[in-house]
Amino acid sequence: MEQLYISKLSLVQFKNYEEASLEFSPRINCFVGDNGVGKTNLLDAIHYLSLTKSFFNNVDQQNIRHGQEVFVIQGEFVRGDHTEKIFCSVRAGKKKICKRNNKDYERFSDHIGLLPVVMISPADSSLILEGSEQRRRFIDTVISLYDRPYLQALLRYNRALMQRNKLLKQLEFKRETDAGELELWDNQLIIPGNEIHEKRKELVRKLVPVFQEYYDHISEGKEKVGLEYRSPLLERPFEDILLQNREKDRVLQYTTAGVHKDDLVMTLDGYPIKKTGSQGQQKTFLVALKFAKFGFIRDLTGVKPILLLDDIFDKFDARRVYQIIRMVARHEFGQIFITDTDAGHLKKILSEVGTEHRIFKINEEIRII
Numbered sequence: 001m002e003q004l005y006i007s008k009l010s011l012v013q014f015k016n017y018e019e020a021s022l023e024f025s026p027r028i029n030c031f032v033g034d035n036g037v038g039k040t041n042l043l044d045a046i047h048y049l050s051l052t053k054s055f056f057n058n059v060d061q062q063n064i065r066h067g068q069e070v071f072v073i074q075g076e077f078v079r080g081d082h083t084e085k086i087f088c089s090v091r092a093g094k095k096k097i098c099k100r101n102n103k104d105y106e107r108f109s110d111h112i113g114l115l116p117v118v119m120i121s122p123a124d125s126s127l128i129l130e131g132s133e134q135r136r137r138f139i140d141t142v143i144s145l146y147d148r149p150y151l152q153a154l155l156r157y158n159r160a161l162m163q164r165n166k167l168l169k170q171l172e173f174k175r176e177t178d179a180g181e182l183e184l185w186d187n188q189l190i191i192p193g194n195e196i197h198e199k200r201k202e203l204v205r206k207l208v209p210v211f212q213e214y215y216d217h218i219s220e221g222k223e224k225v226g227l228e229y230r231s232p233l234l235e236r237p238f239e240d241i242l243l244q245n246r247e248k249d250r251v252l253q254y255t256t257a258g259v260h261k262d263d264l265v266m267t268l269d270g271y272p273i274k275k276t277g278s279q280g281q282q283k284t285f286l287v288a289l290k291f292a293k294f295g296f297i298r299d300l301t302g303v304k305p306i307l308l309l310d311d312i313f314d315k316f317d318a319r320r321v322y323q324i325i326r327m328v329a330r331h332e333f334g335q336i337f338i339t340d341t342d343a344g345h346l347k348k349i350l351s352e353v354g355t356e357h358r359i360f361k362i363n364e365e366i367r368i369i
């Protein structure tokens with residue numbers, strides 16, 4: 001299993017930080033301090049270097065510190081026996097720059113998968129509480145970390161979908177139907193759509209047992225969880241779906257069926273967790289799901305992703321907190337980052353599990369405690 005960790009991080013004008021430099025333990029690193037001091041922003045900087053984007057804000061320029069014109073994030077990662085120096089910068093009104101070992105990336109997608117990370121955050125509640133787009137994005141993010149052709153298939157599908165929808169609007173405006181042109185864009189959707197469908201179906205099939213195992217460990221076997229991939233392509237061929245919905249699509253002026261409408265059904269003891277799960281059960285569900293993502297990527301790629309745990313202990317009792325930290329301290333996990341407001345209970349648990357760690361106190365300055 002190849003080792004991966006970030007050894008150094010430096011920030012300039014990123015979010016609330018004017019300037020900061022940190023050196024990390026290869027195992028467990030904790031950022032502790034009051035809410036609002038910037039603990040989560042440090043995790044997001046690591047996420048940015050790994051995936052060339054923020055976990056929380058897709059608009060790059062909104063990550064620039066208020067009143068400034070540019071931010072810079074730099075990090076040194078150790079992967080196996082070599083060091084990767086990563087540089088990301090955004091200037092107001094300019095294109096983003098990302099470099100690997102002082103060489104510019106022409107396509108940021110070429111960076112995806114080199115330095116995998118898994119973020120677990122309170123924002124993950126959207127996977128349960130919001131619409132299917134959030135759950136499709138989760139599936140797509142997992143597969144894209146280890147399967148570059150999948151990412152390219154997604155890009156091709158989305159381009160074809162945009163063109164087909166544009167044509168549908170034009171046909172309605174002209175009050176005429178050009179079946180030949182629609183069929184052309186149908187064919188452009190079908191090939192990448194089938195590829196996306198098969199890989200999503202395979203991911204969910206493999207993810208479920210790993211997910212249940214992590215959930216059992218955290219909850220100590222108290223409930224049964226489930227994930228079900230839902231797609232119209234499970235029922236009939238994509239070309240039949242598009243043909244059957246063609247008139248409906250023309251009237252509504254958009255493509256009403258396809259893999260862009262797939263969903264992931266989440267259950268607890270056979271019932272939708274959105275309706276029946278308590279806050280603690282939903283949180284356990286999401287943490288276990290992200291751990292399953294971690295385990296899946298690790299086993300498939302031979303690299304342990306960096307694990308970013310942002311304020312995940314809220315709404316957990318002391319027993320579940322202990323179970324989670326004890327679990328991530330095991331050898332099958334690599335480098336871990338944890339944010340929390342309580343340094344005392346983290347120190348106590350970490351001393352009990354006996355794993356190498358470093359705790360950073362975050363306020364006006366950053367110091368190791």
